[in-house]
Amino acid sequence: MAKKLPLEGIRIADFTWVWAGPYCTLQLAHLGAEVIRIETRTRPCVTRMLPPWPDGKFSGPDCSGYFNQYNQGKKSITLNFKHPEAHEVARRLIKASDVVINNFAAGVMERMGFGYPEVRKLKPDIVMVSLTGYGDTGPYRDYVAYGPAQVPLSGLSSLTGYKGWPPMHAGFSYADPNAGAHGAMAVMMALYHRARTGEGQYVEMSQWECAIDVLAEGTLEYSMNGREPERNGNRDPYMAPHGNFKCLDWPDKIADQVVDRWISIVCADDAEWGRLARAIGRPELAADPRFKTLAARKNNEDELEAIITSWTSTRDPASAVEHLQKAGVAAGVVADARYLSQDPNLTARDYFVYKQHPEVGVKQHCGIPWRMSATPCEVRSPAPTIGQHTDEVLMGTLGYSRAELDELKKKHALD
Amino acid sequence: MAGALSDLKIVELGELVSAPYASKLMADMGAEVIKIERPGTGDRSRQRGPFPGGEPHPEKSGLFLYLNTNKLGVTLDVATPEGFGLLERLVADADIFIHNLNPPEMDRVGLTYERLAKVNPRLIMTSITPWGLSGPYRDWRAEDLTVWTAGGVCVLNGAGPEHPELPPLKTFGHQSGYQGGVHGAVATMGALMARLRDGEGQHVEVSEQETIASMLEMTFEYWPYMKMVATRLGAKPIQPVETMEASDGYIYICCIEDHQWDRLVEVMGNPEWAKEEIFADRFKRAASWDALKVFLGDYVRQRTVLGLYKAAQAKRIPLAPVSTMGDLLNSEHLKARGFFVEITQPVAGTHKYPGAPLKYEKTPWQIRRPAPTLGQHNEEIFGARLGLDKARLGELSKKGVI
Numbered sequence: 001m002a003k004k005l006p007l008e009g010i011r012i013a014d015f016t017w018v019w020a021g022p023y024c025t026l027q028l029a030h031l032g033a034e035v036i037r038i039e040t041r042t043r044p045c046v047t048r049m050l051p052p053w054p055d056g057k058f059s060g061p062d063c064s065g066y067f068n069q070y071n072q073g074k075k076s077i078t079l080n081f082k083h084p085e086a087h088e089v090a091r092r093l094i095k096a097s098d099v100v101i102n103n104f105a106a107g108v109m110e111r112m113g114f115g116y117p118e119v120r121k122l123k124p125d126i127v128m129v130s131l132t133g134y135g136d137t138g139p140y141r142d143y144v145a146y147g148p149a150q151v152p153l154s155g156l157s158s159l160t161g162y163k164g165w166p167p168m169h170a171g172f173s174y175a176d177p178n179a180g181a182h183g184a185m186a187v188m189m190a191l192y193h194r195a196r197t198g199e200g201q202y203v204e205m206s207q208w209e210c211a212i213d214v215l216a217e218g219t220l221e222y223s224m225n226g227r228e229p230e231r232n233g234n235r236d237p238y239m240a241p242h243g244n245f246k247c248l249d250w251p252d253k254i255a256d257q258v259v260d261r262w263i264s265i266v267c268a269d270d271a272e273w274g275r276l277a278r279a280i281g282r283p284e285l286a287a288d289p290r291f292k293t294l295a296a297r298k299n300n301e302d303e304l305e306a307i308i309t310s311w312t313s314t315r316d317p318a319s320a321v322e323h324l325q326k327a328g329v330a331a332g333v334v335a336d337a338r339y340l341s342q343d344p345n346l347t348a349r350d351y352f353v354y355k356q357h358p359e360v361g362v363k364q365h366c367g368i369p370w371r372m373s374a375t376p377c378e379v380r381s382p383a384p385t386i387g388q389h390t391d392e393v394l395m396g397t398l399g400y401s402r403a404e405l406d407e408l409k410k411k412h413a414l415d
Numbered sequence: 416m417a418g419a420l421s422d423l424k425i426v427e428l429g430e431l432v433s434a435p436y437a438s439k440l441m442a443d444m445g446a447e448v449i450k451i452e453r454p455g456t457g458d459r460s461r462q463r464g465p466f467p468g469g470e471p472h473p474e475k476s477g478l479f480l481y482l483n484t485n486k487l488g489v490t491l492d493v494a495t496p497e498g499f500g501l502l503e504r505l506v507a508d509a510d511i512f513i514h515n516l517n518p519p520e521m522d523r524v525g526l527t528y529e530r531l532a533k534v535n536p537r538l539i540m541t542s543i544t545p546w547g548l549s550g551p552y553r554d555w556r557a558e559d560l561t562v563w564t565a566g567g568v569c570v571l572n573g574a575g576p577e578h579p580e581l582p583p584l585k586t587f588g589h590q591s592g593y594q595g596g597v598h599g600a601v602a603t604m605g606a607l608m609a610r611l612r613d614g615e616g617q618h619v620e621v622s623e624q625e626t627i628a629s630m631l632e633m634t635f636e637y638w639p640y641m642k643m644v645a646t647r648l649g650a651k652p653i654q655p656v657e658t659m660e661a662s663d664g665y666i667y668i669c670c671i672e673d674h675q676w677d678r679l680v681e682v683m684g685n686p687e688w689a690k691e692e693i694f695a696d697r698f699k700r701a702a703s704w705d706a707l708k709v710f711l712g713d714y715v716r717q718r719t720v721l722g723l724y725k726a727a728q729a730k731r732i733p734l735a736p737v738s739t740m741g742d743l744l745n746s747e748h749l750k751a752r753g754f755f756v757e758i759t760q761p762v763a764g765t766h767k768y769p770g771a772p773l774k775y776e777k778t779p780w781q782i783r784r785p786a787p788t789l790g791q792h793n794e795e796i797f798g799a800r801l802g803l804d805k806a807r808l809g810e811l812s813k814k815g816v817i
Contacts, residue, residue: 065636171572188604220477222740
């Protein structure tokens with residue numbers, strides 16, 4: 001008999017939106033929790049309105065690949081909080097839940113009447129997590145935090161960049177999933193504590209602080225030595241070569257563009273450098289005084305990279321990586337989405353998810369990054385259409401009758 | 416007050432970032448963690464900085480000291496039969512075993528879940544590896560950059576369409592490792608919740624490549640939905656969403672919504688140029704970015720970072736400083752929240768470290784002890800706890816087992 005999932009029976013009242021919060025509750029859905037997103041049709045989740053869309057044009061709030069990626073396995077109900085009846089539905093949902101989570105700016109839940117004191121009155125052992133940009137306290141608590149701006153705010157940008165260039169970004173709103181993953185861990189630890197003691201609690205998080213926790217090497221250079229680390233491209237002080245190297249472009253155009261391709265190559269020590277030199281047909285370079293030791297390779301890194309590029313630039317990335325890995329060299333394709341979608345390793349491990357979605361059909365989505373031997377996790381359903389589970393949750397879980405439900409709908413309390 | 420995980424015992428066999436970060440997150444919430452390092456050189460992170468005064472020293476690595484707070488440290492060569500035997504005795508009494516040995520190393524050591532489960536059927540074993548424990552890349556080499564590129568995220572970052580010759584750019588630090596670590600902690604906690612109910616341990620494996628692939632924002636879905644690929648060379652559809660130079664540093668100008676731009680125009684004192692039709696909406700501002708960046712750049716250069724940041728935030732525009740490390744350590748906000756914590760370790764001295772990612776009302780995050788020196792708790796763990804006498808300890812040490 002199949003084992004229950006780790007969080008089977010745990011219900012999450014999910015007030016989150018955009019990316020950080022939904023990323024957090026996605027992990028909980030992966031672990032088997034019943035995640036119920038509270039949405040509103042008057043202001044759908046930002047990600048429902050963003051591309052990518054099938055056929056390239058907006059065709060309604062259920063069609064975004066962005067939303068459909070990060071809300072797999074969840075339910076959706078819609079409430080219109082202009083109506084007191086909607087508040088009553090939310091109160092009943094909280095009473096029936098184990099966890100309440102939100103990533104609104106500080107104070108928003110309080111203004112909606114769902115601050116922790118009120119929520120605890122409804123459900124004394126509730127775990128409540130607030131995952132705001134700046135945290136609940138401090139002089140900037142009310143500041144507005146948008147995903148892209150959280151990367152420079154965190155300090156990562158000032159550490160990231162080509163040598164001699166201004167600070168760069170991470171290329172995506174990295175602080176969001178980082179905070180979401182830390183938030184999922186926070187929920188799990190609080191649930192564990194509750195399981196042992198019967199005690200719920202409030203957990204307060206700042207996306208900014210979660211991000212600083214993953215760049216400790218940077219802040220420690222400053223706190224130990226009063227120095228700002230220098231931006232240095234893809235290079236590493238303790239390994240060389242350490243970088244991305246140009247290969248052949250995709251042979252066909254993508255969306256009318258020529259798309260370039262690269263691979264990463266790293267040699268952690270002199271022996272690995274020797275393996276690389278032989279693999280690129282230049283065995284004599286292994287013992288060459290310009291490259292023999294780490295110190296020598298660091299001193300001649302421009303030249304070193306030029307030699308490697310002359311080998312990679314005429315090659316297909318996948319076969320170059322295969323060749324280097326066979327020789328025992330750490331190499332990887334700088335995967336774009338097209339490559340990733342067919343990556344042999346991810347494919348062989350059944351990482352990708354293909355579910356039938358009522359609006360977009362079967363699309364390839366990214367799956368669960370872990371495997372569990374006794375309680376195998378799986379994505380149980382595609383992302384919900386907006387309000388897809390309103391009837392099911394209100395009648396099945398919260399005890400509303402069909403007549404009451406129809407009455408609420410007539411009043412537009414469930415929009 | 417006890418931490419949320421204060422009844423848990425964890426054994427960690429970890430190097431660099433992933434497994435050490437996973438068990439640090441749990442140690443800081445109260446779990447007891449025994450960290451196993453290889454005799455002699457210890458965890459590789461001891462060789463990586465930053466170091467006080469820039470002088471490499473295995474007991475002074477900022478990276479190691481940060482990642483291993485609240486842990487007990489022992490040395491043990493698990494590739495020897497005696498070493499593996501001691502590992503078995505340690506996990507016999509543990510709830511969780513977290514490691515990041517690569518599969519070829521696991522094979523060499525003979526490390527399998529089945530073997531440890533014989534000693535302790537309630538054990539949760541978490542394996543965090545670059546490529547996972549199955550699949551054609553199982554035995555491939557990887558460093559942090561390898562996974563960051565193969566997971567599909569590095570392709571997104573770089574200098575933009577004007578500089579196709581510059582490579583896709585890695586994000587600072589050991590981000591694949593940190594993400595493997597935090598997702599590893601989530602999955603491990605999942606197994607722990609299942610054990611509370613089912614009474615059984617299990618094997619959890621986390622692939623760093625899959626972890627990175629699971630956080631690509633909307634970029635991956637551009638391929639299955641629209642047959643497009645996002646790369647560092649794509650033009651931005653909306654502007655201004657850019658780093659710009661202020662009088663005393665860099666600031667990130669972020670006006671994703673039109674109403675945010677309208678209010679930024681007010682902050683700038685409603686300049687004439689902002690009324691031009693070519694700047695009328697966010698898409699037009701992107702199309703006219705070459706012109707806009709000149710006007711906007713002139714304005715931003717006259718303002719200080721903090722001055723413009725606070726003026727914009729007062730009107731609810733999500734600008735942010737491009738924080739330097741000094742900005743973080745000196746931030747009035749982070750100070751008021753008590754984020755950075757001072758930790759004293761006898762060899763490295765007292766320094767400020769990043770603090771709690773979460774503030775629990777009832778079960779606090781706490782630094783109870785600094786990171787261990789190499790083999791600091793050998794006697795306490797192998798001697799007092801496992802009952803090895805002095806002579807046996809000396810013998811094992813001579814053989815290089817501990």
